[in-house]
Amino acid sequence: MSEKRVIAICISGGEFQTEKGGVLSYKGGEAHAIDVDEEMKFKDFTSEIGEVFNCDARTVCLKYFLPDNRKTLISISNDKDLQRMIKFHEHSNTADVYLLPEEAPPDISNMPASRSSRTTLSEAIPPAPLHDMIDDTTGAEEHLPLSASVSAPPIVTMEQVVHGAAADSQAMINPPESDIMSSVIIEVPNTKGDILTKARTQQWQNTITGVGQRFKNVGEFREALRKYAIANQFGFRYKKNDSHRVTVKCKAEGCPWRIHASRLSTTQLICIKKMNPSHTCEGAGGINGLQTSRSWVASIIKEKLKVFPNYKPKDIVSDIKEEYGIQLNYFQAWRGKEIAREQLQGSYKDGYKQLPLFCEKIMETNPGSLATFTTKEDSSFHRVFVSFHASVYGFLVGCRPLVFLDSMPLKSKYQGTLLAATSVDGDDEVFPLAFAVVDAETDDNWEWFLLQLRSALSITFAADQKKDHLLESCRITFVADRQKNLEVSIPRVFEGSFHAYCLRYLTEELIRDLKGPFSHEIKRLIVDDFYAAAYAPSLVSFERHVENIKGLSPDAYNWIVQNSKPDQWANAYLLGSRYNHMTSNSGEPFFSWASDANDLPITQMVDVIRGKIMGLIHARRINAAEANGRLTPSMEVKLEKECVKAQSLHVTSSADNKFQVRGETYEVVDMAQWQCTCRVWQLTGLPCQHAVAVLSCNGRSPYDFCSRYFTAESYRMTYSLSINPVPLLEGEMCRESSGGSAVTVTPPPTRRPPGRPPKKKTPAEEVMKRQLQCSRCKGLGHNKSTCKEYLLEC
Numbered sequence: 001m002s003e004k005r006v007i008a009i010c011i012s013g014g015e016f017q018t019e020k021g022g023v024l025s026y027k028g029g030e031a032h033a034i035d036v037d038e039e040m041k042f043k044d045f046t047s048e049i050g051e052v053f054n055c056d057a058r059t060v061c062l063k064y065f066l067p068d069n070r071k072t073l074i075s076i077s078n079d080k081d082l083q084r085m086i087k088f089h090e091h092s093n094t095a096d097v098y099l100l101p102e103e104a105p106p107d108i109s110n111m112p113a114s115r116s117s118r119t120t121l122s123e124a125i126p127p128a129p130l131h132d133m134i135d136d137t138t139g140a141e142e143h144l145p146l147s148a149s150v151s152a153p154p155i156v157t158m159e160q161v162v163h164g165a166a167a168d169s170q171a172m173i174n175p176p177e178s179d180i181m182s183s184v185i186i187e188v189p190n191t192k193g194d195i196l197t198k199a200r201t202q203q204w205q206n207t208i209t210g211v212g213q214r215f216k217n218v219g220e221f222r223e224a225l226r227k228y229a230i231a232n233q234f235g236f237r238y239k240k241n242d243s244h245r246v247t248v249k250c251k252a253e254g255c256p257w258r259i260h261a262s263r264l265s266t267t268q269l270i271c272i273k274k275m276n277p278s279h280t281c282e283g284a285g286g287i288n289g290l291q292t293s294r295s296w297v298a299s300i301i302k303e304k305l306k307v308f309p310n311y312k313p314k315d316i317v318s319d320i321k322e323e324y325g326i327q328l329n330y331f332q333a334w335r336g337k338e339i340a341r342e343q344l345q346g347s348y349k350d351g352y353k354q355l356p357l358f359c360e361k362i363m364e365t366n367p368g369s370l371a372t373f374t375t376k377e378d379s380s381f382h383r384v385f386v387s388f389h390a391s392v393y394g395f396l397v398g399c400r401p402l403v404f405l406d407s408m409p410l411k412s413k414y415q416g417t418l419l420a421a422t423s424v425d426g427d428d429e430v431f432p433l434a435f436a437v438v439d440a441e442t443d444d445n446w447e448w449f450l451l452q453l454r455s456a457l458s459i460t461f462a463a464d465q466k467k468d469h470l471l472e473s474c475r476i477t478f479v480a481d482r483q484k485n486l487e488v489s490i491p492r493v494f495e496g497s498f499h500a501y502c503l504r505y506l507t508e509e510l511i512r513d514l515k516g517p518f519s520h521e522i523k524r525l526i527v528d529d530f531y532a533a534a535y536a537p538s539l540v541s542f543e544r545h546v547e548n549i550k551g552l553s554p555d556a557y558n559w560i561v562q563n564s565k566p567d568q569w570a571n572a573y574l575l576g577s578r579y580n581h582m583t584s585n586s587g588e589p590f591f592s593w594a595s596d597a598n599d600l601p602i603t604q605m606v607d608v609i610r611g612k613i614m615g616l617i618h619a620r621r622i623n624a625a626e627a628n629g630r631l632t633p634s635m636e637v638k639l640e641k642e643c644v645k646a647q648s649l650h651v652t653s654s655a656d657n658k659f660q661v662r663g664e665t666y667e668v669v670d671m672a673q674w675q676c677t678c679r680v681w682q683l684t685g686l687p688c689q690h691a692v693a694v695l696s697c698n699g700r701s702p703y704d705f706c707s708r709y710f711t712a713e714s715y716r717m718t719y720s721l722s723i724n725p726v727p728l729l730e731g732e733m734c735r736e737s738s739g740g741s742a743v744t745v746t747p748p749p750t751r752r753p754p755g756r757p758p759k760k761k762t763p764a765e766e767v768m769k770r771q772l773q774c775s776r777c778k779g780l781g782h783n784k785s786t787c788k789e790y791l792l793e794c
Contacts, residue, residue, distance in 0.1 A: 252281030297336025351601025387434035398718030477576035498576030
């Protein structure tokens with residue numbers, strides 16, 4: 001296997017400009033090409049850059065863009081960063097690398113602090129380097145590595161405090177006591193081979209500059225102190241630590257380093273009053289007293305979390321240990337990740353609060369759609385239903401009257417369940433119809449979901465003036481689990497419709513209810529015959545497979561005959577039309593999309609699913625436009641197979657459009673009713689081999705006798721409408737949602753329990769599990785050491 005290689009186009013001397021939409025473009029400068037592969041080290045890379053540009057590479061920052069993202073610059077500062085760049089660009093030949101100047105802030109530790117002075121310390125600091133200004137301009141910061149550049153603590157004047165800063169809330173000035181108490185003692189190794197180098201954390205060495213330095217609040221001072229200690233590799237201990245004063249000394253016994261900061265009177269500003277910057281410990285003895293917090297971990301990993309949403313806590317522990325020398329435990333990394341995710345995505349509580357306006361925006365941007373929610377008496381979230389007009393219209397004009405109902409538990413912070421309704425298009429692909437997020441899977445929530453689905457269908461009927469078609473179209477066959485009490489709800493909400501049991505759930509129920517020591521092979525044979533009986537088109541073949549089950553297990557036979565209601569799952573008895581779709585797992589796309597968005601607030605999760613449906617409809621519209629046959633591609637293939645089988649059949653004419661067809665079996669075809677005694681035509685909607693043989697003898701085209709749902713025209717109509725984007729609630733919209741809505745939705749009381757959830761195997765999965773068998777008596781359920789027959793003989 002060849003190694004990964006890219007050509008780094010190194011550019012220097014130009015400047016960045018911000019285009020429309022925050023996209024960055026680089027103008028001017030000179031460029032040189034350097035070959036980079038997986039074996040190249042960062043040191044060799046910077047050395048080669050220094051040679052081609054005739055400069056000291058240590059004085060510049062190296063940055064690049066992610067593919068298809070011209071808004072965010074990524075830093076290259078070590079071997080791992082260089083390898084990541086190669087990996088990101090493995091599908092392209094080149095990667096642009098920008099050389100940006102790096103300026104160090106001047107030493108201002110001795111600058112006096114004058115309460116009446118209008119000149120701030122921040123005015124004495126030169127402008128931030130170009131790359132920092134770029135990040136501020138675009139609103140995005142560097143992603144990699146963890147040690148992103150950090151500017152010096154912001155300094156404010158007394159005048160600023162009087163006119164605005166002093167108005168900050170007490171909650172912002174004083175961090176929660178829990179955050180202070182949750183700080184942990186960690187060790188910072190101090191060896192020559194330590195990865196915590198000055199080059200990695202030099203930007204933090206000046207976060208504490210000396211007496212007179214001011215901070216907006218005590219939390220900001222503590223954060224700066226932590227970074228300063230990490231950069232200078234020493235541990236510290238709090239002597240005093242409250243909302244208005246902080247006194248800290250070096251952890252090493254006898255070391256004179258000490259700092260004291262307190263609040264300036266009448267303000268919330270914290271000012272360093274005393275500081276002894278000298279260390280005599282040289283990082284030895286007692287350096288395990290450095291403190292960090294969840295918020296510090298969040299600030300470190302936040303930018304990397306943007307690039308890698310599935311950044312695992314164990315990887316956070318490893319990366320922070322490698323890059324900063326700090327040893328966290330799993331829970332600290334997990335909590336830091338949760339805080340960082342909330343900072344990036346918004347809080348879960350805000351998501352529920354924005355739900356009313358978000359539903360309004362869905363219906364405003366997608367006319368004819370239905371987005372509705374309900375709350376409980378205490379205003380906590382109960383459920384939300386979403387169905388887009390494009391989906392409902394596509395279902396009515398192009399899909400078979402077949403709906404699959406299924407559910408999936410959500411693993412978000414407040415748990416809940418996703419309910420999904422899907423259908424199948426003319427090409428036998430899953431077609432998303434509607435979905436809902438509910439607090440729990442209950443009979444009441446399922447009935448509410450069906451009522452909203454009927455409302456969505458009625459809205460589209462009314463808009464398209466097809467009310468006369470309403471009753472006929474509502475004779476839908478629903479495929480769902482019989483354990484969800486849908487057997488009562490479906491006929492009550494959709495009169496005249498049918499409820500067909502999902503064969504997958506029914507099989508799990510059969511295996512679960514079977515008693516006795518059945519071997520793995522026996523269970524497999526029972527399941528195989530059970531599926532064959534379900535698909536059997538005629539009563540004769542159904543009875544044959546059920547008799548096979550009786551020979552394997554009389555209990556299984558009795559369960560099928562007495563408890564399973566074959567008229568709701570077997571083709572030979574079913575009254576509705578399920579077109580040979582026996583299971584309700586067509587909702588898998590919904591569940592996959594929801595799994596990807598599990599960690600998002602509810603409004604964002606709904607919008608992710610909306611975006612997936614929008615993309616799916618767009619892609620299928622392109623496929624439908626390219627279909628050049630009279631039927632959809634998959635149906636063309638199926639009909640062709642029936643035409644091949646029909647070539648060996650013999651047809652005999654009879655009266656009244658009825659024909660006898662002989663082959664391996666004897667069948668009668670009724671062309672007037674579009675029926676064959678083999679029942680394949682009725683079950684699938686496509687002419688069977690016997691019907692094709694009759695049509696061929698009469699010189700007629702089988703395409704004229706296919707269900708309208710399989711035509712290319714219906715396929716194109718299914719995806720003729722589009723789903724429009726919905727603006728996310730940010731900025732002014734967030735304030736509008738909090739102030740303009742009459743309903744305030746709060747999170748549900750249920751929350752995800754701590755720890756890893758146990759994995760439960762379904763009965764169907766248990767079929768695959770090998771059962772214990774005794775090697776002495778060949779019995780099941782025990783081994784030779786516990787064999788009762790052997791013990792009796794002894």
